[in-house]
Amino acid sequence: MTSSTHLPADLTDRWHQAAERLGASAPADTPLHSGMGGRTLSGPVVTTDGLSAWLRLMVAPKPEGKIWEGAALADALLGDAISRPVILAEHTWHEDGAAFQANLWTRLRGEILSPTPDLSAPAPVDEQWWRDIRACVDEVRTSADPSGRGVMTQAYIDRIPRFIPALEGADLTVSRWEAAHGDLHWANLTRDPLEIIDWEGWGAAPAGYDAAVLLAYALPAPDTAAKVREMFGDMLNTEHGRLAQLVICAEIIQASERDDVHARLKPHAERLADEILALQ
Incomplete structure (x- = not known):
């Protein structure tokens, strides 16, 4: 371009x-x-x-x-x-x-949850909000994404060992792709009511990717991160979901050289990647 x-x-x-x-x-x-x-x-x-x-x-x-x-x-x-x-x-x-x-x-009916993609404090949302975000993610992932439209490519995923060296030599082939928002962080979400904004980049992504992004950007707020794990555990605690988490960790580490948001998220992403690798 x-x-x-x-x-x-x-x-x-x-x-x-x-x-x-x-x-x-x-x-x-x-x-x-x-x-x-x-x-x-x-x-x-x-x-x-x-x-x-x-x-x-x-x-x-x-x-x-x-x-x-x-x-x-x-x-x-x-x-x-x-x-x-x-x-x-x-x-x-x-x-x-x-x-x-x-x-x-x-116009948005609700209030943006965070001025930045990451959280600095627990997300001020109730149980209904969590049920609503889960329902929306389920609705997206069962939608048919337009042909040839992807959040990322397999070629990019094959390069993530550059940012997580422990993955060197690992088979990173994505066996399941699903429609995803692709940028489901906390600056793209509202409360009272829930709305999801910024759909420009949506498309096919590794299964569980939206849940993985939501988790990664919640890591500075442990209580909210724990709630993400609870609500999306069936997506995250699978082979597909663990790969999706490694992908977003690599993206955060890569972006940490470009902006302050990802620089402060980098240690959280590195710890999450280590935790996932310890399970393999």
Whole structure:
């Protein structure tokens, strides 16, 4: 993919332009949230009929690829039993050699559980929330993911001994792939009620991967990590689930060189990997 340095640096004007084209508006000083390496810009809007909504603008070199297609495919192919925001409208266009995609979403009804993907304290959720997240994960994993769409590849998994050297020479072949959200951490979850956001990267993943991600990012909060293990033990305590945990541990260790979140998660991921390897 073309480097993001070739893409527009400031999306603010285009965000407001997209709002107008989608029949929505926002004050000029509306706080906007940048994400994905500066390639997305999001913020609240109000539609012409007075509905409070959320507008997300993404820029890419071309109108193609997993991230570009993911949200619309999730909206079209995943069942209503999976609690998540719904796309109200979409607008795409080309300008200055780049492609722009604007999605207008229903506003979140609940409160985001964590400002970062990891937890620094126990998740403030009740038993119903745990039953709901389990039901959503089950609904996703039994869904048919679009052909050729994956959260990761077998080739990547074959390389994870670079980050967990004890796996050198091990057979890391994934024998069961299932549909997964792919980024089921605590900044992508709400409470009162539960909603799951950011479906751009969903697709096929090793069985148990969503449960493994949820566990890995809960490790700094032992009580919540224990609850994840309780609710998803039938997924995690299997050959497939243990491989999924090793995969997310390797991803965290790899990412620890790039950002503070994964740097502080790295020792937790290393301990989890050691625990899993001790069982083999």
